[in-house]
Amino acid sequence: MRDFAAELEERKRAGLYRTRRQISSPQQPALVSDGVPLLSFCSNDYLGLANHPGIIKAATDAMPNTGFGGAASHLICGHHDAHHQLELRLADFTRRSAALFFSTGYMANMGVISALAGRGDTIFSDRLNHASIIDGCVLSRARVRRYRHGDMSALADMLAATAGHKLVVTDGVFSMDGDIAPLRELAALCRAHGALLVVGDAPGLGVLGPQGPGSL
Structure with missing residues (x-):
């Protein structure tokens, strides 16, 4: 049996042992971490919505009619009308025919990629894609080929x-570098070679394009 206690000690000596910060304030630029007021530079609350007064009020006003929590998955306990209306609004905002919500962006990449590709298929993934995209590719059991970042000739x-069956997956905005994928060229390549195109656009949504529908 592995000596987990020894492995943990080795992680501590290597500076790799992680502990959770205890936050006692709302998630916002100025927060309280382990009792100390700090400025946060690590949040992905790009649009500042986590503590937005309008969203807090809307959630508070809705709670008497909706309750708190979905009890189980939507396929088991039903898809709440509030979720349905939100998906319709998001589809309209992003100019798409429909929208489907996942609990997190990570789960969206895991679910979508593994639904669109599987054993015997090939996924082409930009080398700088987000870790959740990489994990989604692995979960699919498809063959994964990585192409040089933004290199359309290599792809x-x-x-x-x-x-x-081929699937190309890319971030719309690469969150660690801030550059935008060449989406027009990617779309043209996918059409020319009969491939599906999947774009993860979390950092682009609400920021890019007229009124913020994203990099697409």
């Missing part, structure tokens, strides 16, 4: 040399 060669 074109890989697509041309691959038969069968």
Whole structure:
């Protein structure tokens, strides 16, 4: 049996042992962590909605009619009308025919990618894609080929040399670098080679495009 206590000690000596910060204030730029007032530079609350007064009021006003929590998955306990109306609004906002909510962005990438590709298929993934996209590719059990970041020529060669069902997946905005994927070129390549295109656009939504529908 592995000596987990020894492994934990080794992690501590290597500076790799992680502990959770205890936050006692709302998530916002100025917060209280372990009792100390600090400025947060690590949040992905890009639009400042986590503690927005309008959202807090809307949630408070809705609670008497909706209750708190979904009790189980929507397929088991039913899809609440409030969720349905929100999906319709988001679809309209992003100019799409429909929208489907997941509990987190990570779960969206895990669910969507593994639904669109599987064993025997090939996924082409930008080398700088978010970790959740990488995990979604692994979960799918498809063959995964990574192409150089933003290199459309390399991707074109890989697509041309691959038969069968193909899926290209990329971030719309690469969150660690801030650059935007060449989406027009990607879409053209996918059409030319019969591939599906999946774009993760969490950092772009609400920021890019007229009124903020995202990088797409």
